[in-house]
Amino acid sequence: MATANNVEDCIVKLLENEPPVYANAVKTLLRIFNNIQQNQSVEKFRKLRLSSKVVSENILPANGAMECLFACGFVEDDDSEHLVLPMSSNLSTLKSICHQIQLRSSGDSHKQSSLLQSPPSTTGPPTAANNSTASTSTSASTSASAASTSAAASTPAASSSSLAASTSTAASTPAAASTPAAASTSAAASTSAASSSSPAASTSTANITSKSSAPANAAAKWPKWKFPVLTPNIALSEVQFYHKLKVSFDHVLLYEDIQLQAKALQYIPKDYLSQTADRKYKQVKSTTKFDYADFYLIELMDWFRDDFFRWVNKPDCDLCKGKTQHAGMGKPSSEDLRYGAGRVEIYKCSQCPHITRFPRYNDPGKLLETRRGRCGEWANCFTLLCRASGYEARYVLDWTDHVWTEVFSTSQQRWLHCDPGEKALDKPLRYEAGWGKKLTYVVAFSKDDINDVTWRYSAHHQDLILRRTSCRESWLIKVLKQLRDERQKGMSSELLRIHQLRLIKEGAEFIFEKTKTVSAGEMMSRQTGSLEWRQARGEMGQSAKVTPHHTFTPSSTDLAQGHMKVTYCASTNTYILSGSQVKTHDWETGVYESENMMRNVEVDWNMVYLARTKGSTSASVTWLFDLSSSGKTIKELIISVSSATFHTGSIRWSVEAEDGKQMDIKPNMTHKLTNFSGSKSVKLCAHLAAGAGADAWQHTQLFRQSRDDTSSTLLVDVIFN
Ligand SMILES: [Zn+2]
Known part of the structure; x- marks a missing residue:
């Protein structure tokens, strides 16, 4: 069927x-x-x-x-x-198609108005461009419904039993709002019904069929807009939606337990993190818009990823540490259930008869002990650590099966996207642009607030809204408001005002879709997990290529002094341009081209370096120094680069000029090159390849140095004719 x-x-x-x-x-x-x-x-x-x-x-x-x-x-x-x-x-499919057609034919005018109530950015006049998105809606709506079944996995408390509960509630709940026209009054009814599972009322079904009287008007009412086609049983899907919101909104209250926060704090190396944050902050204090708290957050996130938490795709065998294969789901023990692991994955060892269990714990306190998992466990535990460290933090659930954290930055007065597994701070477009995700709903939960933050994570709102087929937009707005009001009941008027202002500011932030540009960091495909796992999820994105296209050109001071000097230090992750004493943070901001490169920090060894992204077989990075706009030519180049290889890893350094001159150079020594005399621009290139085994990416390292060492690891001094 x-x-x-x-x-x-x-x-x-x-x-x-x-x-x-x-x-x-x-x-x-x-x-x-x-x-x-x-x-x-x-x-x-x-x-x-x-x-x-x-x-x-x-x-x-x-x-x-x-x-x-x-x-x-x-x-x-x-x-x-x-x-x-x-x-x-x-006849059930026949009825369902009838219902869908009738919904479409009688409800278009309503849907238009409900769309207009959703984020202000969608209020632009309907244009012909909407037609071009129609073809995407087929795949989008199927992927959205696929997502809604799989997304349950990432909901903290969603165990198989709670899902079953939601379906049965749905069956006995009045389908309050399935007719579009009933929207204005029905949202409240449907939510209260969902939460209290009030006795079944069957009026709604009658409502649906009687509502559909005017199919003949379809042509006359045909809208210029394309609208999302809501799921066939919208009442059921809204009840499930509500359930999902409620589960996460309740879950975040766990982070407020004082004893749990105290336990969490014991794991954090506060002194080390604060010293590092303080040092880094002082170095760039005069030029940065961030404050110490933001810097500490970066350190906390790095430590969490590099030192504290482990990503688990398939766990190693408990007994012999051998590789394992997934072998289905097991029955949760009472111990598992006590810590919220309604799902237990079973793995068979490839070397011994032992069976390894992987309970998917949902209790953030338990995760402080196990320190392993996938994005659900990562975000769950990290949000707790943020709350314990005094940050305002939100648990963010993406309906297409991912979870992360948002932290309120007081210096910026806005919520920062924060994904420790990706080591991504304030890179909200990473999922859409980097992973190629087709987002639908992204909701943020905190102890005092709940908000639909989808718009922050997309630069294509018009496409996105077509994929939002699980509930009516007007319903979602009402439900979120109701949940928010309930949580904020009893809040002081001063606090209420702060939250209201934030909400308004956040809404304004969401409007600026068109001005969004994707940064290099956001183009990165998924970093966590094995390549195999990433490919399985289809999140490799269209391209792993990063092209920031930065070019170093001489400043007026450089011209006056007759040379342009650029240095980079890996531990501080900062470029220094001698002429103007300008510092820029982050290695990516200075590169012309880079592919499959990342900066890696080893907390346990206290080392830092640039390496290939995990799972990649080769990588390259290029810096460009261009004098052509100044009318100068190169007289001499002084170049010093450092790199290290391990096992079979290989790195080739080369210098290439625009006129075809080229030579390879050796790392870890200073070169004075006069054979580029007369050229107008040069590229410094590094090609990284080979290495052995699963850690091959780590066997080619640029600029490896201790995290305490602040000397430069790259020096290029271009002396002019
Ligand atoms: Zn084994």
Whole structure:
């Protein structure tokens, strides 16, 4: 029988027809379907002659219409001249398609207004451009529904039992709001019903069918906009949505336990982190917009990732440390359940008969002890550590199956995206631009607030809204407000004012979609987990290539002094330009091109270096020094670079000029090169390759130095003619 996805696909196809074609097809389909439903035992209504006028003129020309019939269970008759619906067919898909079509035909004007209530950025006038996004909506809506089934995995408390509970609640809950027109009053009803599971009221179903009186108006009402096609059973999906919100909103209260926070603090090497943060902050204090608290957060995040928490794809064998293979799900023990592990993954050892269990703990206190997991465990434990360290922190749940943290920066007066597994701070477009994610809903939860923050994580709001098919936008706004109001009840008026201001500011931030540019750091594909795992999730993104295209050009001081000197220090991650004493932070800001490169910190060895991204087999990085705009040419180059290789790793350093001159150079010594005299620009290039085993990425390192060493690891001095 047809699946929900199938039905959605058919409807989406139907919607892509020209309005008159759509109207004819829909009118005919509804007549066929109504006849069948009203005369269920009459065979003639279940038989359609393919050559009839009705079929050949109304059904066949419409893309998706035949598919609708097949989805309902129609099959070709033996004579090949008719389509028949066997008497034994279940009519549920037919009803569902009817419902969808009717929803579309009567509800368009409402949907438009509900869309307009959602983030202000979507209020732009409908344009022809919307049509171009129509083709994406097919795959988008299927991926969204696929996501909604798998996303449960990342919800902290979502165990299989709670999911079952949500479905059964749904079944007995009045489907309050499935008719679009009922939206204004029904949201409150549906939420209270969901939370209190009030006795079933079956009025809603009647409501749905009686509401659909005017399919004939479809053509006249055909909108210029393309709208998301809501899931066939919107009432059920809204109840599940509500349940998911409630679970995470309750979960974040765990972080407020004073004893748990004290326990968490015991694990953090506060002195070390604060000394490092203080040192780094002082170095750039005059030029940075961030404050000490932001710097400490970076240290906390780095420590959490490098030293404290471990990523687990497949756990090693408990007994012999051998590699394992996933072998299904196990039964949670009472101990597992006590720490919120409703799901227990089972792994078979490849070397011994031992079975290794991997309970997916949800209790943040337990995670302080186990210190391992995937993004769910990472975000859960890290959000606790942020709260324990005194930051205002949010647990952020992405409906397409990821979780991270947001921390409120007092210096910036805004929420910072913070994903320790990715070592990504304030790189909100990383998922969409870097991983190639098709986001739908991203919601942030804290002890005093809940907000739909999806818009921060996307630069393509118009495409995104088409994928939001799990609930009505007006419903979501109301539900979030209701949950927020409930949580903020009893808050002092002063605090309330602060939260309201933040909410308004955040809303304003979301408007500026069009001005968003993707930074180099955001183009990175997923960093955590094995390559295999990343590929399995399809998050490698379109390209791992980073092209910041920075060019070093001489300043007026450089010109006056006759040379341009650039140094880079890996431990402080800072470039210093001699002429102007300008410092810029982050290695990526100074490179012309780079591919598969990252900066790695080893807390246990106290070392830092640039290396290949994990899982990559080769990498390259280039710096460009260009005198052409100044009219000068190169007289002499002084170059010193440091690098280290291990095992079979290899690094090739070279200098190339725009006029074709080229030479390889050795690391860890100073070169005075006069053979580039007369050239206008040079590139310094490093190619990293080879190495052995799973850690091959680590076997080629640039600029390796102690974290306490602040000497430069790269020096390029360009002396002018
Ligand atoms: Zn073993």
